[in-house]
Amino acid sequence: MRNGVPAEQPKVSVIMPVRDGERWVAEAIRSVRDQTFAGFELLVIDDGSTDATPAILAQVAATDPRVIVLRQPRDGLVAGLNRGLATARAALIARLDADDIALPDRLAQQVDYMQRHPDVVLLGGWATIIDENGRQKGRDMRPSPQALRSTLMKKSPFIHPTVMFRAEAARRVGGYHAAFEAGEDYDFWLRLADIGEVAILPELLICYREHGGSVTRTRQLRQIYSARLAKLAAAARQAGRPDPSTALSAPPDWHDPAPGPFERDSSRLFRMLELADPTVAATIPASAVDLDAITSQLRTLTAGERKFAQAAVLNLLRRGGLPVPHTTLWRLLLRLGPVKAAKLLLGDK
Template identity: 40%
Template sequence: MPLLETGINSWSVTVAKMSTSPAISVIMPMYNSARYVGEAVESVLAQRFTDFEFLIVDDGSTDGSGAIIRRYAARDPRIQLFTQENSGIVASVNFLLGKSRAPYIARMDSDDICLPDRLGEQKKALDSRPELGALGTQFIEIDGEGQITDDAFRHPVGVDAIRARLLETQPVCNPSVMLRKDMVLQTGGYRPAFRYCEDYDLF
């Protein structure tokens, strides 16, 4: 039985060559995120761990988000942009899961940023603990201007604490989670019936 833990307290330019077999697939659905997506992308590209592919789906944006990503993709071959008619987050994430090539999946949202050691620290933890199926992080809340509004660590740490909290609420910050791809596929991925709480359903 795969276990899930929140235990990393860190967060996401050197251009790396595209790996034919990346260690991590970063997947990011995007819809009308022009105001924030540049910072989100730059935080991923600034990761100290560089062996990843960065898969982004433009879910029918009408604000120029896709053009922003195309400019980044022209400079960094790790970025792959897909476009589709607006289909929602569940369809977008499942589509990207199907395109991913790495054994580890790192979720990212287009209006978030991650600190430079996020991917490396999560991979190290999952490598050392094969019983874990997923690993989240704590997070810092920021407003639309990037100012910190709350830096309290609120998520439980450890498998037992998370299992207990799951009975009441979602105890994992979904856009910070790293998952084992095979475990996610065994569960059937994100289920369309839970389009507004697909992460809670998955965990």
């Protein structure tokens, strides 16, 4: 109820977390308000913004009862997503980031598809890449809608701000899990796929903004670490075993001297992948260099993990002074990929 008048039940709840998003949040909200499909509510979760974002949100909410602002201290993205999920009134939930733009027919197309395919619990789409000024960068993200389940067990084929999913299914699997920091979406997709069908609508649904707030090397490493754990958990569930990730209440620290059995091997591997940072590689004690952590996992390394491993071994080669023969490091570097090894040695990272 708003202003004493019962609010109409929305068919779609759009969830948009934001923190200090004054530059683009008004445009993102406008793209939702201008949808050809009108039966929505927009839940904007303000994660402790200290810029002009709160004032922008208050002004919009005062003029459009479909826009509902939820405020929280700086609890982070997962907390904001789960708060939006808990508050949402609609049976369908759509995501949009506060720096992206929904194309006018985005909701209409996805609602139509979900109505015609009641077995689908998660629906993605395509995105056009734009720069920070809204100019197209000449390319699109068009993940293949084919063989989604096999692809999903290797990597995420979904662009998070394009997805629509069923609220009942999302709540049944427990929403987003904080333990999978930077990879919480991938873990969520895998759990949704446990209980229903997944699909990608081969249509451009949003403009996805790439801008100066680039992902750091540390966050990239955390993202692929979380992805590895999410895949291991999914494999256990599919084999009929208990989900080993339920013991995790927070993102694991791969430096933990007493890791749990679920994350032990992955943590050992990622302590070595962290050496892709030259500063870390230069300061690690020689006794902590554990090449077997990489070689024992060589067959299972993803492209992202392999890239970090190559850079880590190259940094060890450049450092020198280790009780590891250079020939051993060379052999490992070549096993990780001879072409990439040559590029790294030439300084082409």
